[in-house]
Amino acid sequence: MNPLRINILFIADIIGKPGLAIIKNSLQPIREKYRIDFCIANGENGSAGKGLTEDIASEYFKYGIDLVTSGNHIFEKYEYFKFLNSNHRVLRPLNYPLGTCGKGSTIVSFSPEIKIGVINIQGQTFMPPIDCPFRAVSEELTKMRKITPIIIVDFHAEATAEKMAMAWHLNGKVSALIGTHTHIQTADETIMQNGMAYITDVGMTGPYDSVIGMKKEVAIKRFIQKMPERYQPADSDLKFAGVAVAINTQSGKAENITRLLISINKEGKIV
Ligand SMILES: [Fe+2]
Numbered sequence: 001m002n003p004l005r006i007n008i009l010f011i012a013d014i015i016g017k018p019g020l021a022i023i024k025n026s027l028q029p030i031r032e033k034y035r036i037d038f039c040i041a042n043g044e045n046g047s048a049g050k051g052l053t054e055d056i057a058s059e060y061f062k063y064g065i066d067l068v069t070s071g072n073h074i075f076e077k078y079e080y081f082k083f084l085n086s087n088h089r090v091l092r093p094l095n096y097p098l099g100t101c102g103k104g105s106t107i108v109s110f111s112p113e114i115k116i117g118v119i120n121i122q123g124q125t126f127m128p129p130i131d132c133p134f135r136a137v138s139e140e141l142t143k144m145r146k147i148t149p150i151i152i153v154d155f156h157a158e159a160t161a162e163k164m165a166m167a168w169h170l171n172g173k174v175s176a177l178i179g180t181h182t183h184i185q186t187a188d189e190t191i192m193q194n195g196m197a198y199i200t201d202v203g204m205t206g207p208y209d210s211v212i213g214m215k216k217e218v219a220i221k222r223f224i225q226k227m228p229e230r231y232q233p234a235d236s237d238l239k240f241a242g243v244a245v246a247i248n249t250q251s252g253k254a255e256n257i258t259r260l261l262i263s264i265n266k267e268g269k270i271v
């Protein structure tokens with residue numbers, strides 16, 4: 001590794017078993033191809049499309065993910081979510097109310113010289129009520145920037161305008177702001193003028209023959225009939241989605257962002 005540059009891979013929301021198969025069979029070659037040093041993934045949809053269990057998180061770590069962020073679905077596996085109190089490699093959004101289990105930020109010691117700060121926040125627009133993400137991230141950054149200039153923020157939010165406003169709010173203060181939650185990848189990846197990598201939404205790692213990862217027949221029926229019916233993850237047209245960001249280890253500024261949307265066969269391997 002070049003000590004002046006760290007390559008960070010951020011993997012878009014991993015959907016259920018199809019997503020896990022992609023991670024199991026394709027993450028290592030992707031890590032090698034893009035010379036990835038550290039890998040973050042959003043895991044809020046890991047368990048059957050909603051929520052995450054400790055066992056699935058362990059599999060992510062086994063296959064090469066270093067840290068997991070999440071979002072509004074993280075607490076949906078009621079039996080399991082308390083593992084967030086003990087597992088320091090899985091984050092929930094920082095701006096949940098005081099007392100919510102788990103934590104919303106961490107600093108990872110990558111090497112004696114390099115520390116990577118990661119913050120997970122959640123939006124307020126078209127989302128369940130939550131504390132202000134702008135204030136929460138600013139408070140956290142005041143502390144984190146004293147320790148490291150390398151800081152990655154996962155902003156789990158629905159509205160494009162809220163994500164863009166956050167981009168201008170954080171530009172020059174963090175290395176990368178990566179949007180998650182919509183499961184639709186946007187083609188607006190950029191390095192902003194103050195050296196922050198940005199993408200409005202990084203997309204979804206899972207089945208694309210679907211409505212944002214779920215079986216399309218169920219989704220259509222729910223929209224037409226307004227009756228509750230359990231969503232199930234779809235299983236075909238698999239894709240790996242993410243961004244690879246190169247960051248200067250001294251300044252914390254991003255030097256490059258590469259958007260990834262890679263077709264995967266049904267065994268989970270790169271086509
Ligand atoms: Fe998601």
Ligand SMILES: [Fe+2]
Nearest residue numbers: 071072073181
């Ligand atoms: Fe979400």
